[in-house]
Structures are given as structure tokens and as C-alpha cells.
Amino acid sequence: MSSFLTYLISGLSLGSIYAIIALGYTMVYGIAKMLNFAHGDFIMVGCYIIFTVSGALSGNSIVGIIVAIVLCTLLGITTEFVAYRPLRGAASPLAVLITAIGVSYFLENLALLIFGADIKSFTSVIKWEGLTFADGNLRIQGVTIVTIVVSLVVLLVLQLFIKKTKQGQAMLAVAEDKGAATLMGINVNNTIMLTFAIGSALAAIAGALLCSAYPSLSPYTGAMPGIKAFVAAVLGGIGSIPGAMIGGLLLGIVEILSKTYISSQLSDAIVFGILVVVLLVKPTGILGKKIQEKV
């Protein structure tokens, strides 16, 4: 029983990381109506920044995390401005999608060029050992607890930001109707840029947590978690913030439990299989809204 609990908790922890990444995906989709397939690679960039800065400062990971958040935010803003904004209003929405894939390859190969292909061993940014319950039968690692707490805090702050601030409300307005938002005097471009900034900052946070839990770093570190987080966002209902959270947690739990009890080779197949089934039953995802027909 306690081993099941351990697996469940590590599933929650992995799911929390997916959730934080999925939040970035879903916000950008909801507001800019585009899938930023380079989002996963922002995680990798964040990890390399932490790796480099912490290494240079002999293990001071707090500074590394802060630098990573700042630089990833700038990277998100720059990418949006240079690569995506010029294509907004392009004849085909595929243009920006393909560009996003291009940005993804660009970042991966840039990392390959700078850091090489060999896998770097990442030192966890969380030094805390964790907690032990039930006379030592149930041990929860510090990184697991921190991950879950951080994701809850992120969700809460994000919800408060959107519900309570003017900029947050502007995001909702832009998500619903860019033209009407412009008529309100909202600067749509800046609002989209802000969304990218937030999403990219979240990617840096997710990177710190991911590489602390799974301490190996390569130029492709972000690719698979990125795709899984995308699945999580779709599963929860793309565009929905609580949906991204639920989808992420669910995916993490399913992945860990199927790795443990079914087969570690099959776990990814099961994860993507669930996506297929959910989309067959409820195409808009768990919390997704029905797309209203325009009258």
C-alpha cells in the first residue's frame, strides 16, 4: 500500500511539472491562438542556463533559477516578436505552426552547438532531503514536495492575476475577441507578448523542477516533456487554465503508475492512447468549452 502511495505521489510530482509546462502552452494557445511547439525547448534552455550559472557560481542555484527565468522570459518575448508576430494574420495558420517547429529545431541545434551532444549531469536545485512517514515506510523526497507546492502556487498566482488584475482581464478579452478588445483600447500585441513572457517564465520554472527530478540534461531534454505537456493541455481542454492543471496531473499519474504496474516501455503508448480515447469521447477535452457556432 505504501509503495502505491509513493508511486502516486511521484506521479503527482511529475504531473505537476507537466501542468506547469501545459499552462504555458494553453495560455499562449488561448490568447494568441497558436501552438508554440518550441515551448518545450524553452525548458531545455532554462535548464542549460541554470546549469551554466550555478556551475560558474559553484552551486548557487537560486541565482541560476532567477537568471534562467529572466532570460527565458526575454527569449519568449524575442521569439514572439521576431518569429511569430510578423506571421499573425498570415493567410494560413500553418505558417506560424511551421515557424514554431523551426524555432524548436533552431534552439535544439543551438544548444547542440554550444554545449555538445553529451548528457550533462544536473545538480538538483532542491537540497532538502524530504519527509518520512509511517516509521520510515513512506519517504517523500524534497524535490517531489517542492514540485507539487510550486505548481499549486503557480496555478493560484496565475488565477489571481487573471481574475483580479486589469492586464489579466485584458488577456481574457483578447482570448475571446481581438477586435472587440482593440475597441476597448487594449493593446493586443502587448497582451500577447505578456502571455509569451509568462509562459516562458513558467517554462524556466518547469525546467528547474524537471532537471532536479530527472537530473540529466541534453539538447533534447525539453522535447518529450513538451509534447506530453501539450497532450496534457489538450486532455484538460486547450485554452483552459484549470484544464491544463488537471490534464498535467492526470498524465503524470497515469505515466508513473503504468510504468510501475504495466510496462515501462508501454507507458508512453498508454499516455498517448488515453489522449486518443478522451478526444474520441470528448473532443474539447475534460474542461474544454463547446465551440460556439457563430450565428
Place this chain on the structure above:
Amino acid sequence: MEPLLEVKDLSVYYGVIQAIKGISFHVDKGEVVALIGANGAGKTTTLHTLSGLINANKGDILYKGQNLTKIPNHKIVSLGMAQVPEGRRVFAEMTVLQNLKMGAFTRSDKAEMDETLKMIYKRFPRLEERKNQLAGTLSGGEQQMLAMGRALMSHPDIILMDEPSMGLSPIFVNEIFQIIQDVNKDGVTVLLVEQNAKKALSIANRAYVLETGSIVKEGPASELLNDESIKKAYLGE
């Protein structure tokens, strides 16, 4: 006196198709000016261009001495020009109150905003009753009131209204036109785009008739109401 809004030789293209073919018109302070015409005449395109949702290819839009074609579109509201768009376009997933607050996005003085909100609730009691309801759950007429209230929240000098009567029951149509007159009496200039030409001409001071992107007729609304060709084409007489 210089007009509040003056459009000079405005041309708008969609790709290679010229939707607006060099039109000129003006709106004086305090007026209700109607822009009437059939479907596809370019009425909505004209209003979208005024608010900067579409870029003008040629011509000038002079408003309070500024050329709006040279101003970023999100800055137009704070100059005192608001629009009630066609199809209302309220934010369906936000509450009535949140929608109204969006209308005041460019304003920062909270006390003044509350004052405006009170006035809007007085004019539209139904919006106050439903302030915590999602805008998407309102009826068409209520959404139209919300769209008007939202535009008024910016405290505009001129309000552009695009087909406010579209899709509404006759009772609501009368109510909406009454409200337009009331708003105008309170000092807001109105540029009204309507397919319901009879109604529009009955409350307007002056009107322009738009046909496939060109202004084909203009004059005092009362004259146009009695114009034989207008009667035939737009008033169904």
C-alpha cells in the same frame, strides 16, 4: 466650425477588391449622422476603418485635429471615440460587470469610473440586475444594451454604432433607438450605421447613402426620408 470627425477621400481594399472607393463625409459635434445602405455597401468596413480595426489604404480620418490613420488602433478609444460593433461582440465568458469594466480599460480614475457605471445602470437597469451574469447568457437585446453600456464606459465624445437594431424584436428596436436619442441628448455625438433606414433616418440629423463603396447621396435626414429613389430602394415604399 470644424467638424468633430472628418473623413476625406477614404479608400479601403480587401486584397485587390476595393471595398471603400474614396468616400468623404463629416460629423459635427452633437449630431446624429446616419450611414445607410444595403448589405455589402461598405458600412461596417467604414466603421472598422475609423476605429483602426482595418487599415485605410488612402485618405485621412481627421478627429479633433488628429489623423487617426496615423495613430495605433488601441489609442483611439482614449481620444474619445468608442464603437458598438456589429453583432454586439460582448465578451461572452465574462460577466456583465467585467464587460463594462473592459469598456473603461483606458480610464484610470476609479471614482469617475464608478460615477459612469452608476449612470449606465440608471440608463440600463437590466444590466445592474444581471451584473454578475455571464454576458453570453443574456438575450440579444440585453447584449445590445451591454455593448452600448460598455462603449459608454469609456466616456466617449462620439460613439460609432454598427447595426444596433440587427436581430432584435420590434420592442427592443424601439427601445434601442430611444436610448440612442437619449445618449445623444446627453451630449454624445453619434455616427449610426443601419440597414433599418427608416428608423435611422427618423432619429438622425443628416445621412449619407452608401452604395458599393461610394456615397451616392447625402443630406438632411428629413429630406432623404421623402426622397423618391431612397423610398424605393431603402424604405420599402
